Amino acid sequence: MKRFLPVEELARDERFIRSDLAEGFADPRNGRVRDRTISTARLQPDRAAAPDRARSLMHGIFVGEIQALEAAGRTTFDFDDADAPFALKLDMARQCWDESRHVEISVKLGEHMGTEIGEYTEATFLYEAACVTDPAMRLAGVNRALEGLAIDVFNTMKDFGEASGDPVLQFCEDWMLADEVTHVKMGSDWLRRLTERDPERRERALEFQRAVDKLFSLGGFRGETDESPIQIARRFRELAGFDTKEIDEIAGLAAESIAETRALLGKTG
């Protein structure tokens, strides 16, 4: 088995269909709904289309968990002990088990919410962030940016479960949230240790993290205003070791991304 498996080679059964990003960008409907003064884009049970938005998000979580599992797995294999010490790989192996459980939980939650594997397409951004060949960058992109996003997503879903009186959703999301906090902490810890004597490498890794954070704030998907369905979970991010400055920075990226999307749609819409 070779090291560094490209995204094109991710193995899937026939139920999984990849998202066509080019097609998505070319969709002439983009931006038109923006004018409808929908008072909040937050995922709340009494909002328009809430059940289907929640189901679609749950499917997105499911495929995201598969890719997180694959990414952590590849980190146990892709690097020599010199580049990634055993203790780091042990943490990644632990993360494999956690992500494996998260996939199981997501499948069950998907059934609970009336969706099924393959109902929606799979975007592979997450795994792509794990294809970098520097373990410090990979940990920054996957464990800090993407697992940080997972904190925001799970907290949003937990709130949705609470507001809708769905005990199953609330219970499961809370458990997954606990795991994600641990994964972010692992990422922060290893980023610090791997780049202890190389501040430039650390800066490159953090720059990559910012790029990934911005990608996942695209179009206002994640932020702190009513325009974002996924809200930044400040409290849980603090538990995971993000300081206020870092969280503010992510909120800033989100706001920046919303402004850019507005400008883009203003030009093309």
Next chain:
Amino acid sequence: MANLLLIPEEFTLVLFEASRMRELLDEVLVAIGAPSDLNITIEVDEELAQPMIASYVDVDDARISLWYSGGNFEDTLKARVLDEERTRRELGVGILRGMDRLSREFAGAPRDNKLSDGQRVLWEVTAEGRCVRAGIPTREARLRYVYRLACGFSDTADAAYEKAWSGGFSTWESIADAVASITPTAETTSRAVRRDDLRQIRE
């Protein structure tokens, strides 16, 4: 067959064929045994994509008036493409509810934008159950979740669901009473105004 007014006459933002949608409607009307003299308006808002789906079923001057988000008919795997199975289901439920509205048993039902989420979805459950019995495939698991979000995750709510699915509610009053008994507090305030957001600007 029915006298159909389809708005728009041809689709421009999505890749739906209006002629195919008409054919699917005809299939559905036959399957559910609809009378041949129905007057139906179907308005599709092409701008609204998956998963931003919503629909309204009303009757104006003895004409069934259906409004849908384009997402209601859209393939979840292929953006802008018509999903025929989904379309049959959506049209089946809509027409059946429209036919309910034309009947005396539903004369007292408020317009769709005045229904609470619970009332609306329990009514849909009765219609979707009828669709299945008429041989139109549906996504029962999806509907159950939508229903539970509106009426609660409880054995009482589930029992009402089963009753509705198997045809136990055949009047507006029975649906309204059932919802009131399941969610007496929540349903005193209609959430229809917020649910109406998707349609608002076009009106």
Next chain:
Amino acid sequence: MVDGRKPRPAFAPWDRRALPGLFDVEESARRVGAYAWLEMRLFEALGGWIATVPELDVKLVLGRHCYHHAWHAEQLQQRLPELREMNPARLTLPANEGIVAFAEALIEPEAAEQTIEKLVGVFRVLLPRTIAAYTYHLNGTSTITDAPTIRTLNFLLQDEFEDWREGEMLLQSLIKTPEQIERASNRAKSLEALIVVAGGIAGAGTLGEEVNESENKSEAVPE
């Protein structure tokens, strides 16, 4: 009332543990290091394979088992300083060149169509061998002086048995056609040949066959 001052034997009548054992400190440590080395190669392979198998249930099982074997490696390495090796990495070594060849062959399959080959290597060749070797070790070593190793191996064996059973069930659900049967048996045969040459996961004498104790020491391959 019990008289606490009345002398009692140090070993209760039912406690049959005894001092004699097959391994001295050095040999127990060598074996533990060899086990740790192989558990490491195994968890890395399982982790790497997750992205390469299309079967969702297999993917999830590999994710779980990946951690089990990483944890085994950690437990074994933690025992090494207690066996007079203060630098666990120094003794975390393959037992011989044969085991290196076996591990390389085990890890080799990559294609999405090779799930059977991947699983046969782990569940029909390697895990039966680790179960056998760990069982031999805990049955043969001194139940008093090497009790910590026995405790560790018992924890590991619990996982190994359960994982082997789960993997075997996956294989039985995947192997359905004559062609698949042949693939599975060919794969087992080729890996079996390699591990037999190696003498087992701890090298010659893994299961107590007559062997010159110095044989494995000279075979140990520094990385």
